[in-house]
Amino acid sequence: MTSPSFDALVIGAGVGGLCAAARLAHQGYRTLVVERLDQVGGRASTHDVDGFKINNGAIVLELGGITEQTFAELGVEYNVRRPSPPLMYRIGGKTMDITGGGWGMLLSKLTRQGAKLVSGLGAARHDDGLPEDQLSLADWVGRYTKNETVHGVFRNMCGSVFAVGSEELPAKVFLTYFTRKSAFKKFGFCPDGTIGPWQALADYLPLHGGEVWLSSQVDELRVTDGQVTGAVIERDGETVEISCRFVISNAGPAATADMCPEDALPDGYTADLREKLKPCGMITVNFASERPLLDAPGLTSFGKTRRLVYVANFTATCPEMAPPGWHLYAGTSVPKPAVGDFDTEAETELLMADLRDEVPGFDEAKIVSVAVMRDDWPPQRAVAGFDLPHDTPIPNLFNVGDAVKEYANGGTTACAETAKIVVDKLTERFPR
Numbered sequence: 001m002t003s004p005s006f007d008a009l010v011i012g013a014g015v016g017g018l019c020a021a022a023r024l025a026h027q028g029y030r031t032l033v034v035e036r037l038d039q040v041g042g043r044a045s046t047h048d049v050d051g052f053k054i055n056n057g058a059i060v061l062e063l064g065g066i067t068e069q070t071f072a073e074l075g076v077e078y079n080v081r082r083p084s085p086p087l088m089y090r091i092g093g094k095t096m097d098i099t100g101g102g103w104g105m106l107l108s109k110l111t112r113q114g115a116k117l118v119s120g121l122g123a124a125r126h127d128d129g130l131p132e133d134q135l136s137l138a139d140w141v142g143r144y145t146k147n148e149t150v151h152g153v154f155r156n157m158c159g160s161v162f163a164v165g166s167e168e169l170p171a172k173v174f175l176t177y178f179t180r181k182s183a184f185k186k187f188g189f190c191p192d193g194t195i196g197p198w199q200a201l202a203d204y205l206p207l208h209g210g211e212v213w214l215s216s217q218v219d220e221l222r223v224t225d226g227q228v229t230g231a232v233i234e235r236d237g238e239t240v241e242i243s244c245r246f247v248i249s250n251a252g253p254a255a256t257a258d259m260c261p262e263d264a265l266p267d268g269y270t271a272d273l274r275e276k277l278k279p280c281g282m283i284t285v286n287f288a289s290e291r292p293l294l295d296a297p298g299l300t301s302f303g304k305t306r307r308l309v310y311v312a313n314f315t316a317t318c319p320e321m322a323p324p325g326w327h328l329y330a331g332t333s334v335p336k337p338a339v340g341d342f343d344t345e346a347e348t349e350l351l352m353a354d355l356r357d358e359v360p361g362f363d364e365a366k367i368v369s370v371a372v373m374r375d376d377w378p379p380q381r382a383v384a385g386f387d388l389p390h391d392t393p394i395p396n397l398f399n400v401g402d403a404v405k406e407y408a409n410g411g412t413t414a415c416a417e418t419a420k421i422v423v424d425k426l427t428e429r430f431p432r
């Protein structure tokens with residue numbers, strides 16, 4: 001029997017994998033996506049819990065960046081609704097709308113050093129205004145002020161975007177992101193939960209000659225003469241072999257290396273990847289109530305908290321995410337430390353304590369789920385600024401996803417960006 005043959009094998013139906021696969025199919029490459037789980041989206045997916053649409057990772061999706069651009073190029077609907085205002089701050093028990101005034105307005109209300117901080121942010125627009133690589137964001141803020149609320153604002157902004165504390169992120173990454181990138185200035189929620197756009201990409205594939213195999217796992221890559229020629233896949237309890245011209249992996253660089261025969265990679269390559277990859281952790285409490293608990297229709301961020309970085313209000317813009325009459329929220333924290341080991345129980349308790357303090361009526365809310373995301377299910381597989389390359393020692397094997405982000409990018413946007421870069425490279429190297 002001959003094995004099924006494809007131009008491209010994409011391992012994993014996360015954001016990076018599906019954006020890459022859809023781009024390839026759009027250009028006429030016969031593309032197979034293999035996903036070990038029974039649904040798409042990876043760490044940006046959604047499950048039904050008692051009629052609530054509960055995200056298993058990503059919460060908000062960027063509008064106006066590379067992700068929306070990908071959907072526009074493919075002609076696929078990007079169903080993301082923007083709350084208005086998207087972001088509010090709750091400081092000292094009051095909710096503040098900073099629309100129009102931005103950080104300048106917020107910081108000037110919190111500290112007399114606000115203007116200096118804003119000018120420090122402004123200076124970072126020029127390369128010579130960026131700090132040295134080793135300086136953490138917390139230390140950079142500390143050059144301007146000791147104000148704990150201001151430090152809290154930066155810690156929480158850092159946590160929201162990069163999923164680490166401000167003491168764990170180089171200031172240069174943060175400043176580069178906010179002065180040179182699309183920087184999540186516009187964002188929203190999908191009424192189907194975060195899975196929505198990725199499901200739309202998975203639905204696009206079969207219409208353009210592609211296939212998506214769910215509940216299927218790539219076990220091994222076949223490598224001949226230094227090139228990947230195919231893969232061994234577990235599908236419906238059977239072992240299937242396929243052949244392909246090239247492979248894009250969304251499984252993370254270390255898991256990808258594990259799929260290769262040992263002699264296909266240089267000595268120490270996989271160990272080196274594991275050493276360099278520093279995944280972080282986050283905790284989310286999904287809660288619901290029959291009366292509204294927050295004024296802000298999008299994200300609420302905070303000043304000084306124990307661990308809480310934001311609360312998302314889904315149902316103000318997407319009532320479809322909860323049964324009729326219910327309001328659905330998610331409160332997310334960055335543990336200390338976010339990189340490395342942390343005490344799950346104690347960290348969850350600190351998040352609960354913050355939610356009790358910051359969300360009036362939280363004690364009467366229904367706790368729909370508590371999710372600790374770490375280790376093999378991290379909010380970011382590599383901390384921004386410490387990313388690995390897309391390329392591998394095998395010239396027709398590439399990685400996409402949040403371990404191989406461009407410098408100073410984060411989240412689903414960064415994954416969609418990796419897909420574009422890798423597909424552009426591959427289509428040039430392997431014309432149809």
Ligand SMILES: Cc1cc2nc3c(=O)[nH]c(=O)nc-3n(C[C@H](O)[C@H](O)[C@H](O)COP(=O)(O)OP(=O)(O)OC[C@H]3O[C@@H](n4cnc5c(N)ncnc54)[C@H](O)[C@@H]3O)c2cc1C
Nearest residue numbers: 012014016036042043058059060218251379401402411412
């Ligand atoms: C708590 C939390 C909050 C977050 N908040 C946001 C947010 O609000 N906005 C935002 O943009 N980002 C957010 N993120 C980050 C975002 O979710 C991730 O950066 C992004 O989803 C990672 O996508 P990826 O392309 O790296 O693929 P992954 O999501 O890692 O997907 C990889 C897929 O590959 C599959 N796979 C692995 N091995 C195999 C194999 N051998 N065979 C077949 N399939 C395999 C996996 O099952 C998985 O589905 C958050 C993450 C978390 C955890």
